[in-house]
Amino acid sequence: xxxxxxxxxxxxxxxxxxxxxxxxxxxxxxxxxxxxxxxxxxxxxxxxxxxxxxxxxxxxxxxxxxxxxxxxxxxxxxxxxxxxxxxxxxxxxxxxxxxxxxxxxxxxxxxxxxxxxxxxxxxxxxxxxxxxxxxxxxxxxxxxxxxxxxxxxxxxxxxxxxx
Numbered sequence: 001x002x003x004x005x006x007x008x009x010x011x012x013x014x015x016x017x018x019x020x021x022x023x024x025x026x027x028x029x030x031x032x033x034x035x036x037x038x039x040x041x042x043x044x045x046x047x048x049x050x051x052x053x054x055x056x057x058x059x060x061x062x063x064x065x066x067x068x069x070x071x072x073x074x075x076x077x078x079x080x081x082x083x084x085x086x087x088x089x090x091x092x093x094x095x096x097x098x099x100x101x102x103x104x105x106x107x108x109x110x111x112x113x114x115x116x117x118x119x120x121x122x123x124x125x126x127x128x129x130x131x132x133x134x135x136x137x138x139x140x141x142x143x144x145x146x147x148x149x150x151x152x153x154x155x156x157x158x159x160x161x162x163x
Contacts, residue, residue: 001054006075009054010154015067018053019134021046022107022127026119029111062158066138072154073137076144083148089140093133100129 001009008014028042035042060068076085077093103125110118145152 005055006071007059008057010063010068010071011057011060012065012067013057014054015070018050021050022123026107026111026123029108030114030119033114063154063156064158069138069141070134073141076140076151077137085140085144089136092136096129096133096136100126100133103129
């Protein structure tokens with residue numbers, strides 16, 4: 001993603017609607033039971049949504065929110081080869097990604113097999129691990145913005161209303 005897309009992705013609308021996309025994807029896959037091959041249509045719509053999502057919403061006026069700092073942490077994480085991050089963040093990010101991926105595989109299998117227990121339990125594991133990962137990204141950003149000044153430039157603090 002380019003700089004403008006990352007700024008738009010910092011919108012709480014982008015973050016929270018993307019977080020809510022996992023059940024939509026699993027439901028789209030599950031729909032093969034009654035749609036057959038046509039289930040590829042809702043799957044494609046969700047995949048298109050996931051691609052459009054960070055590009056769709058306007059950049060927020062303020063970025064001192066949890067959701068914005070999650071995206072900043074992801075940017076720091078993706079840039080870790082150029083600007084190294086502390087080992088404790090890297091270890092946890094890898095662990096949480098692995099847990100989330102394992103949960104996602106179980107949820108996918110459940111959706112393909114139309115097994116509600118596998119779909120829901122795998123989906124919950126994937127979702128909670130991803131949310132924990134996001135929280136770790138906020139922590140990573142908070143720590144790295146003071147160590148690498150260009151990261152601090154992403155932060156825009158909102159103005160408090162004066163009465």
